[in-house]
Amino acid sequence: LKTTKYLIIGQGLAGTLLAAELMERNADFLIMDAFSPHAASQVAGGAFIPIVFRTLKKAEMIDDYLPALFKTYISLESLTSEKFLHLIPSLKLFRPEENQKWQEAKETPAGEFIKELVSQVNIPGLKPGFEGAVIEPSGWVDTKLLTAKMGEWFLKKNLLIQEKLDYNNIVIQNDGVVVNGSIRAEKIIFCEGAGAIHNPWFHNAGFSLNKGEILEIEAHGLPDDYIIRGDVFVMPLGPNRFRVGATYDRKNMDHKPTEAGKQQLLQKLDAILGLPCKVISQHAGIRPSIKDRKPILGVHPGFPQLFIFNGLGSKGVLYGPLRATEMADFLLNGKTLPAMVNVNRYL
Numbered sequence: 001l002k003t004t005k006y007l008i009i010g011q012g013l014a015g016t017l018l019a020a021e022l023m024e025r026n027a028d029f030l031i032m033d034a035f036s037p038h039a040a041s042q043v044a045g046g047a048f049i050p051i052v053f054r055t056l057k058k059a060e061m062i063d064d065y066l067p068a069l070f071k072t073y074i075s076l077e078s079l080t081s082e083k084f085l086h087l088i089p090s091l092k093l094f095r096p097e098e099n100q101k102w103q104e105a106k107e108t109p110a111g112e113f114i115k116e117l118v119s120q121v122n123i124p125g126l127k128p129g130f131e132g133a134v135i136e137p138s139g140w141v142d143t144k145l146l147t148a149k150m151g152e153w154f155l156k157k158n159l160l161i162q163e164k165l166d167y168n169n170i171v172i173q174n175d176g177v178v179v180n181g182s183i184r185a186e187k188i189i190f191c192e193g194a195g196a197i198h199n200p201w202f203h204n205a206g207f208s209l210n211k212g213e214i215l216e217i218e219a220h221g222l223p224d225d226y227i228i229r230g231d232v233f234v235m236p237l238g239p240n241r242f243r244v245g246a247t248y249d250r251k252n253m254d255h256k257p258t259e260a261g262k263q264q265l266l267q268k269l270d271a272i273l274g275l276p277c278k279v280i281s282q283h284a285g286i287r288p289s290i291k292d293r294k295p296i297l298g299v300h301p302g303f304p305q306l307f308i309f310n311g312l313g314s315k316g317v318l319y320g321p322l323r324a325t326e327m328a329d330f331l332l333n334g335k336t337l338p339a340m341v342n343v344n345r346y347l
């Protein structure tokens with residue numbers, strides 16, 4: 001029987017970030033993950049932006065989220081010698097009738113992130129008639145590469161077990177759990193993303209899953225200085241390659257890319273793009289979203305051995321680093337979790 005203090009289930013973005021926090025604190029842990037190419041972290045756009053376009057306000061708690069984001073991803077980059085964090089300004093397109101709204105927003109606290117208002121966007125490849133707002137900091141995190149490279153790292157250190165957890169094979173004991181008959185842990189932390197709806201202890205922790213689809217396209221002549229944002233984002237990935245996302249669907253909870261999803265994205269793309277493009281690939285995944293759109297962290301009310309770190313929803317890249325720190329402080333030092341993210345609001 002292998003023994004460990006903390007057993008993390010799932011090595012998507014949530015499990016990876018939590019494991020990195022535990023590692024930094026020299027905690028004794030193992031991760032169990034059954035890789036799935038459909039996991040949210042494998043298909044995510046990975047974009048982050050500091051303001052909310054619907055309200056033109058600063059994103060909630062952005063002054064706490066951003067420093068944690070930079071610190072975490074940069075430190076994982078130096079650990080692995082890989083590049084995960086791509087800083088690139090966003091150009092939000094809007095119609096002249098919205099100009100007043102943006103001028104006003106520039107004078108509010110959100111103005112800190114509105115670097116420039118452009119009265120006539122003149123970018124080759126875009127349809128004419130748009131004004132724009134340049135937003136910084138903004139960018140994206142390559143969650144697929146991050147989970148892959150960190151996975152390799154954990155594997156090398158014998159910290160990763162590539163197995164599927166069978167919930168029927170968890171034996172809860174007074175002072176811990178035995179999993180799959182082969183691992184004994186004092187505490188188990190579930191980070192299964194959308195897979196958590198099958199978790200017998202946490203399936204009712206407020207989940208409101210949300211399927212997303214995303215495209216990779218080839219387009220020649222579109223510059224790569226910005227993430228361009230209309231009703232979809234167009235994110236430069238490399239020479240003439242762009243990621244276009246994303247759809248939101250609360251009904252169909254499978255991993256299949258659909259023709260309807262593709263058409264929806266292409267239509268929104270067509271509203272801003274003035275040149276031809278070719279779809280290279282299409283991906284779908286399920287976002288582990290929560291009813292109140294806040295992550296869920298904490299311990300099960302009936303079983304002090306069982307923990308959850310989940311609910312990163314559509315903003316995992318931004319929420320993950322700060323919340324993983326809080327989760328590690330809670331696990332290791334018993335530090336109180338902020339009420340807004342404590343899973344006890346649902347259980």
Ligand SMILES: Cc1cc2nc3c(=O)[nH]c(=O)nc-3n(C[C@H](O)[C@H](O)[C@H](O)COP(=O)(O)OP(=O)(O)OC[C@H]3O[C@@H](n4cnc5c(N)ncnc54)[C@H](O)[C@@H]3O)c2cc1C
Nearest residue numbers: 010012013014034041044045046047165193212285316317
């Ligand atoms: C189309 C799309 C676009 C997105 N775009 C963005 C974006 O632009 N910006 C942003 O911030 N976020 C975005 N997201 C959201 C982001 O992907 C998620 O917030 C984040 O990846 C969730 O990470 P996670 O680790 O909780 O879940 P997951 O990535 O799903 O990882 C869960 C892991 O647990 C494993 N697992 C599950 N059950 C078991 C089990 N029983 N045994 C062993 N292993 C198990 C899975 O195999 C998986 O590896 C997007 C999501 C989608 C689907």
